Amino acid sequence: MTDNRPDPIHALNDAAKEMHIALPKGLIEEILELESDTSTEHSTRTRTVAALMRVIETRAKLLP
Amino acid sequence: MIMTSLRLTDFGIFYGNQGLTLLQPGLYVVHGHNGRGKTTLLNAIRWCLYGRYSDRQGRVVPPEVTLNRQARREGRAEFVVEVILLDGSDEYLLRRKQFISPSGPAPSQLYAERNGSPLTSGERERAIDQILGEQVSQFFLFDGEQLQRYELLLHEDGGSTLIKQGIEQILGLPIIDNSLADLGSVLDELNKRLAREARATEQLERLGVRAEQAQADLEVKDSEIALLGRERTEQRSVIAAKDGFLQKYENQIEQVKKLETLDERIAYLKQNRSQLRGLLAEELQETWRDVLAAAVDPKRKELERTVEKAQRGVSIGVLRELLEQSVSQHRCALCKQALEADDELQMEAEWSRHAAGTSETPGTGDFVLLQLLAPIVDTGHARIAIGLDSTIADSHSQELALRQESSRLREALENLPEGEVSDAQRYRDRAQQEIGRLNTAIEQATQERAEIDERLQRTRDEIRKANANTGQRMELARAIDLAQNLRSIFGVAKGQYRDQLRDAVEASASEVFRSLTNEPEFKKLRINGSYGLEILDAHGDEVGGRSAGQEQVVALSLIAALNRNARRRAPVVMDTPFGRLDPIHRGNILRFLGHLAEQVFLLVHGGEVRDEDLAKIAGDIRERFELARVDPDRTTIEVAAGG
Numbered sequence: 001m002t003d004n005r006p007d008p009i010h011a012l013n014d015a016a017k018e019m020h021i022a023l024p025k026g027l028i029e030e031i032l033e034l035e036s037d038t039s040t041e042h043s044t045r046t047r048t049v050a051a052l053m054r055v056i057e058t059r060a061k062l063l064p
Numbered sequence: 065m066i067m068t069s070l071r072l073t074d075f076g077i078f079y080g081n082q083g084l085t086l087l088q089p090g091l092y093v094v095h096g097h098n099g100r101g102k103t104t105l106l107n108a109i110r111w112c113l114y115g116r117y118s119d120r121q122g123r124v125v126p127p128e129v130t131l132n133r134q135a136r137r138e139g140r141a142e143f144v145v146e147v148i149l150l151d152g153s154d155e156y157l158l159r160r161k162q163f164i165s166p167s168g169p170a171p172s173q174l175y176a177e178r179n180g181s182p183l184t185s186g187e188r189e190r191a192i193d194q195i196l197g198e199q200v201s202q203f204f205l206f207d208g209e210q211l212q213r214y215e216l217l218l219h220e221d222g223g224s225t226l227i228k229q230g231i232e233q234i235l236g237l238p239i240i241d242n243s244l245a246d247l248g249s250v251l252d253e254l255n256k257r258l259a260r261e262a263r264a265t266e267q268l269e270r271l272g273v274r275a276e277q278a279q280a281d282l283e284v285k286d287s288e289i290a291l292l293g294r295e296r297t298e299q300r301s302v303i304a305a306k307d308g309f310l311q312k313y314e315n316q317i318e319q320v321k322k323l324e325t326l327d328e329r330i331a332y333l334k335q336n337r338s339q340l341r342g343l344l345a346e347e348l349q350e351t352w353r354d355v356l357a358a359a360v361d362p363k364r365k366e367l368e369r370t371v372e373k374a375q376r377g378v379s380i381g382v383l384r385e386l387l388e389q390s391v392s393q394h395r396c397a398l399c400k401q402a403l404e405a406d407d408e409l410q411m412e413a414e415w416s417r418h419a420a421g422t423s424e425t426p427g428t429g430d431f432v433l434l435q436l437l438a439p440i441v442d443t444g445h446a447r448i449a450i451g452l453d454s455t456i457a458d459s460h461s462q463e464l465a466l467r468q469e470s471s472r473l474r475e476a477l478e479n480l481p482e483g484e485v486s487d488a489q490r491y492r493d494r495a496q497q498e499i500g501r502l503n504t505a506i507e508q509a510t511q512e513r514a515e516i517d518e519r520l521q522r523t524r525d526e527i528r529k530a531n532a533n534t535g536q537r538m539e540l541a542r543a544i545d546l547a548q549n550l551r552s553i554f555g556v557a558k559g560q561y562r563d564q565l566r567d568a569v570e571a572s573a574s575e576v577f578r579s580l581t582n583e584p585e586f587k588k589l590r591i592n593g594s595y596g597l598e599i600l601d602a603h604g605d606e607v608g609g610r611s612a613g614q615e616q617v618v619a620l621s622l623i624a625a626l627n628r629n630a631r632r633r634a635p636v637v638m639d640t641p642f643g644r645l646d647p648i649h650r651g652n653i654l655r656f657l658g659h660l661a662e663q664v665f666l667l668v669h670g671g672e673v674r675d676e677d678l679a680k681i682a683g684d685i686r687e688r689f690e691l692a693r694v695d696p697d698r699t700t701i702e703v704a705a706g707g
C-alpha cells in the first residue's frame with residue numbers, strides 16, 4: 001500500500017511561503033508534534049496550550 | 065496498528081474463556097452462520113474500547129443481556145473482554161470487566177497497560193482516543209448492514225455532520241484545528257500580558273516626568289547655591305577692603321579701645337565711690353558709740369569687779385551661817401543628819417577660814433551706773449568708717465591717674481578720622497553678619513539640594529528597573545508577531561490541507577471504486593464538501609439512482625480511501641459486508657480486502673461468501689476461524705480446517 005497521504009507540514013510550509021512569512025526552522029514540526037494529542041479532554045487542551053506558549057516564547061527570544 | 069489478541073469470557077454467546085490469539089497483519093476470515101456470534105465479536109471489541117455497544121437499531125445494549133445465558137444459569141455474574149493491540153513498538157493491553165449483582169449492573173471496570181505499565185484513568189482515556197477514538201471507529205469497526213449510512217454524506221445539510229467530523233479526525237484535520245484554537249488562546253494570553261506591559265509603560269512615563277522635574281529642581285537649587293556663594297564672596301571682599309583700611313589705623317584703634325576702657329573705668333570708679341560714700345555715712349552714725357566706749361571702759365570695768373566681789377561675800381556669809389548652825393546643833397543644817405566629831409571639826413575649820421575675809425558692800429548707785437555703761441561697748445563701726453574713707457581716697461587717686469592717661473590718649477588721637485574708621489568698622493561688621501546669614505542659607509540650600517538629589521536618584525533607579533523590562537516587552541512583541549503569523553499560516557493552511565485531503569480521498573476512493581465495480585462506464589468518484597462520493601460516468605456526469613449494492617461499493621471505497629489516507633491506522637473489522645452484493649462485486653471486494661488495511665477481519669456467513677470464493681483469495685487469507693454451535697447458548701471459536 002503506497003503512502004501518498006497529504007502532509008500537514010507541507011500544507012503549512014506552502015501557506016507560509018505564499019504569505020511570505022519566514023518561520024524559525026522546525027517550528028511547524030514542533031507545534032504539530034505538540035498538537036498530535038487531539039484529545040478534547042480539558043486538561044490535555046490546557047497542557048497543550050501551555051506547551052505551545054513556551055515554544056512560541058522560546059522561539060521569539062531567538063528571533064533576530 | 066494491529067490487534068494481536070482478542071479474548072472473551074462469558075460475553076454474549078461466547079461461553080467461558082475463548083478468543084483469537086497470536087494474530088498478525090493480514091486478512092482473517094471468521095465464518096459463522098446467523099446467530100453464532102459474528103456481530104458479537106465486533107461488539108465485544110467496541111465494548112472493550114468504549115464500555116458500550118448498540119444494536120442495529122442504535123439502542124445501547126444493557127449488560128444483563130450481554131452476559132452469557134448459560135454462565136448466568138451456572139451462577140456466574142461477570143463477563144470480560146481483553147484486547148491486545150500493537151502500535152509500532154508500543155503494546156497496549158485493555159481489559160474490561162462487567163459485574164452484574166442481583167440489584168443490577170455496576171459500571172464496567174477498565175484496566176489498561178502500555179508495555180506492561182498500568183495506565184491511570186486519564187491515561188487510559190487518552191490512550192484509547194489515540195488508538196481508535198470512538199468517533200472514528202465507525203470506519204474501522206463496521207457492520208455491512210450500516211454502510212448505507214454513508215449515503216448521507218452526499219447531502220451536505222446537517223445529518224452527516226458527525227460522520228464528516230469523524231472523517232476529518234481520521235484524516236488528521238483536528239491537528240490543524242486544534243493548533244488554530246490553541247494559537248488563539250496563546251495570542252489572547254500574550255495580548256493580556258501586553259496590556260499589562262502597557263500599564264507599566266504609563267508608569268515609566270510618569271517616572272520620566274518626575275525625574276525631569278527633580279532634575280529641574282536640582283538645577284534651580286544649584287543656581288541658588290551659586291548665587292549665595294557669589295554674594296558671600298562679595299561680602300568677604302567688603303571685609304577684606306575694610307580690614308585693609310582699618311589696618312592703617314590699627315594702633316590708633318587700639319588706643320581708642322584703650323581710651324574707651326579708661327573712660328569706662330573712670331565711670332566705674334565714680335559710681336563706686338558714690339556708693340562707698342553712702343556706706344561711710346551710715347557707718348559714721350554709729351561711730352560715737354565706739355569713741356564713748358573707750359572713755360567709759362575703765363570705770364565700767366571697776367564697777368564690774370566691785371559688784372562681783374560683793375556677790376561672792378554674800379555667798380560666804382550664807383555658808384558660814386549654815387556651818388555655824390550645823391556645828392552648834394551637831395546636826396547638818398541641810399539634811400538634818402547627826403554629825404560625827406570629825407565632820408564637826410572640819411566644819412569649824414571651814415567656818416574659821418571664811419571668817420577672816422570680809423567683803424566690801426557696793427552701793428546702789430554702782431549698780432545703776434553699771435547698768436547704764438554696760439551697752440556702751442566697741443562695735444567696730446569706727447574702724448569700718450576709717451577703712452571706707454581710705455578706700456574712697458584710693459579711688460579718687462586712681463581716677464586722677466586714669467584721667468591723666470585719658471587726656472594723654474585723647475591728645476594722641478586728635479588726628480584719627482574717627483568717622484571713617486567707625487563707618488569702616490560698621491560696614492565690616494555688617495558684612496560679617498551678612499556672611500553669617502549667607503552661610504546659613506547656603507547650608508539650608510545644600511541640604512535641600514541633597515534631598516532633591518536623593519529623590520532624583522530614587523526615581524532614576526525606578527526608571528532603570530522599569531527599563532529592565534524593555535527587553536521583555538520586545539520579546540513579548542516578537543512572540544505576539546510570531547503567534548499571529550502562525551495563526552494566519554494555520555488558518556490558510558487549514559483550507560488548503562482540507563482540500564488536499566479531500567482530493568487524496570477522492571483519488572483513493574476512485575481507484576478502489578474502479579477495482580470494485582462491475583460497471584465499466586463508471587469512471588470515477590467525485591467528493592463533495594462533506595466527503596460524500598458521487599459516481600461519475602465516462603462523460604463526467606453524475607450517475608443517479610444508485611442501487612443498494614452500488615451504495616455499498618461506494619461506502620467500501622470511501623472506507624478504503626480513508627484507511628489509506630488516515631493519520632493513524634487501525635485494524636478493520638467488517639461484519640457481513642456482502643449482503644447486498646452480487647457475486648461479481650463480492651469477488652472484486654474479496655480480492656481487494658487484502659489491500660484495504662494492514663489487518664482486516666472479515667466476519668461472514670455461508671450465504672455471503674462461499675468456500676470457492678474464499679479459495680480464490682486463499683493466498684491473501686492468513687487464517688480462518690469457524691464459529692461452531694454447541695447449543696443455543698454456546699458458540700466456540702475454532703480454527704477452520706485448511707485455515
